[in-house]
Amino acid sequence: MPVPTSRVISTVNAANYQSAITSGAFISITGTGFGNSSRSWALSDFEGTNLPVTLDGISVSINGKPAYVEYISPTQINAIAPDDDTIGPVQVEVTTPQGAGYAGTILKQKLSPGLFTYRSGMTSYAAAIHLDGTLVGPAGPSSRPAAPGEVIELYGTGFGPTIPTMPTAQLVSQPVPTVLPVTMTIGGVAAEVQWSGLVSSGMYQLNVKIPNVAAGDQSIQGNISGFQSPATVMLSIASQ
Template sequence: MLVNPLLQPRTFTAAELAGGLNRTIHRIKGTQAPDVNNGQPVTAGLTLGAFDAIILLADHIAAPSTTRPYIQPNGVISADAFGAFPSTAPGSRIEIYGSNLSATTRAWSGADFSGSSAPTSLDGVSVTVGGRPTYVAYISPGQVNAVVPSDAPLGQVGVVVSGPAGVSDAYIVMVEALRPGLLAPPSFQASGKQYAAALFPDGQTFVLPSGAIPGVPSRPAKPGETIILYGIGFGPVTPNVPAGTLVGQLNSLSNPFQMFFGSTAATLAYYGLAPNLTGLYQFNVVVPNVADSATVPLTFSLAGQGGTQTLYIAVQR
């Protein structure tokens, strides 16, 4: 109850209304007070008339101050540049957003690896998915990136961030057997189209309409040229390479895979985990003989299922 026992009106400050008691339930007396409707929020600057009183209910109790890691709503996605899906897959990469996730900011380096095995913690920060330790690639106060382990259980599981400041509450995420996405960062949007970040073998020039993105070397691809795309979440490979391992041998996707330019299937020179990297798939694709266009639809099929991204690529003879 909030009471003004004075002979004149009194205005209550935000500090005096602290504690989360900020919703009017019933006015006991109000002949001199301004209008305050029953059930309406009041947080500061509330004036009560002489001898007036109202009953307040906790409408919002502020969360206690804490330095524990906190994962925000919608705070776990597959890597943003690869589709930013709300679900993930074993061996894929996830991004975790929130606060107090880490006291330091850095990515993993060669010194963090043990032989070919990626680190499961950086500066004391670790992540589990379904109780299984992940491979931590990047840490910062507001974002942590990790590679999902091969043995992550499928279905709805908890993601937990642990560190020197404590342990987060579990954030529930769906782990699917496959959750494929091609590298197509938001910065590769041009003329209202989302382009895949396909590279020529020089490793510097991207497959885009010439000059489509200022500062990005680019040109359309020609039929017969080989271009390189990257992805995450494409599932197991043969021979097997466990998640969190630097890839030291050539391999190929275990599930049937095709890539299409429009409705035309492309020849695949390589489709597996990228050599000398961790958790990243590489596709060396021979551009098929399709009509010139700055917006050729680029799609794929994995294990009989089509991808969910809407992507384009530029082809010109």
């Protein structure tokens, strides 16, 4: 049997970096030999409103179903997991123009919520913005902390189905709310989630009101139907 020219090292939820995924969520696959180019999907990759299942001959299948490839590089692939009711271990496979590289298995769950993040120093902060578009983060030239009582926008993936149902294979044409309610804590204190929903393919937005918590970096964690995002993500809070 020929040895695959590509090798997969890990497959994770692209937001929370955990080894569990769900339908409609962004996943990130790292490895070697994934071609020579680096690019995201472009308008020419779409067939009407159908998401692309291959970029430059690179494709991904999850449990035998094609995933939707959003980004490729020689060492990383980002894709959106296809609709599939299967729960439990599923096979992931990457195919390149040179052949298939077996990626092993990953746990597929009903939900797999994660907040997208950015790093500043050694800290992982939630990718959140103020309503004026400014980044939420430590005070600096391009960011400022969130104030108690303020509403901010958070972004994540893996928060599940919507009303109405949106097929993962199709472009999201307008925001649609999640079926299940999302709860959020900041610094261990319940925060009001004013809206949660899908705003683009694989991408969820959560509008959250900051509760009265102490200034500084506070842990922020989402919960949907008992599935929690990691508590290691931080949010910068301004003094009152």
